[in-house]
Amino acid sequence: MNRAPVLPLLALATALAAAAPALADDAATVQITLKDHKFDPAESTVPAGKPIVIQLANQDATPAEFESKELRVEKVVAGGGAITVKVRALKPGRYRFFDDYHEATTEGFLVAQ
């Protein structure tokens, strides 16, 4: 009985994953590069009120964790890897993100307007 929830959960996750791309169609895309533990651009302007897709390319050999409290995002990117991060439609404002492994030095911002 205790193992029963596993399969339905996986099935649910797979079904949800299949449904996911359709929702991102009207999203605004932002491209950010991580190199020498710096985000480039360090600040990006995005439209407010629209879902956002961040495409992050990590050009460093070391892994990073892209994280933001305000954007409610937490995602690992492998060294030399790339990730796509979906962000909800934002109210106008300045939102900080950072590399959780180098929070003091590696930060950037999304400005929604």
Place this chain on the structure above:
Amino acid sequence: MLGALIIVFREVIEAGIIVGIVLAVTKGVPGSRLMAGLGVLAGIVGAGLVAGFAGALAESLNGVGQELFNASILSLAVCMLAWHNIWMASHGRQLAGDARKLGQEVRTGARSLAALAIVVAVAVMREGSEVALFLYGLVAAGGTSSDDLLLGSALGLAAGVFVSAVTYFGLVTISARRLFAVTTALITFLAAGLGAQAANFFQQAGVAPFLSDTAWDTSAYLSDTSLFGRVLHTLVGYSDQPSVLQVVVYVVILAAIFTLTWAFAPRGGAPSGQAPAAQNG
């Protein structure tokens, strides 16, 4: 060194608290230490795999594999915690109170132990994979400072184990009768907190694109990245900027587990004669 210590400690603390709680919950149950140990071991192996295949995981399932993986294992942990609480309420009331009365319950008790071992494995895997990636980054970056950073990481890990021990010994000083009520409540809040985290990953994956507004922002008063905030985050699921969906999921899970635990608890003729107050904690 201090930076590495803090980062590793911050990751380990969550798993440490959960392991401490599980050890206290299963204190005196035959085989529980083996199960917890296997859970930690499976978690470490899983953490290594997740870290090693982080790139592939992130790219899978249309780029949301990492989010759905996190959401799924967190949901699994919530189910295991809920199931454990309900099972304990219906069969195993005496397990926590008096291990000598176990008798035939031992065999069925092992199923509940397995559920908790899965919870331990999930907690260790989630936090451990981030530590593994951080350490890999340190080693890959090389340089003269990496020994220093590794020492800091080792101290951070030790501090995390210390928190686990503090949680365990803090809980087991509670009298056996009250321990059951306390751990039932702790596990319920733990499950609700993990469920809220799972909800966040479902939102991040874009599969729950509703109720995504921020419910409140208390980061100026108590950041959930501060030490105390982190402990509260693990224990009761505190978040300083949760989405509305997270709050809803949290409340629903809390209400559901409390209700089911209460509903499945034997009343009246309970042979152990413990007070019904144990259900409410």
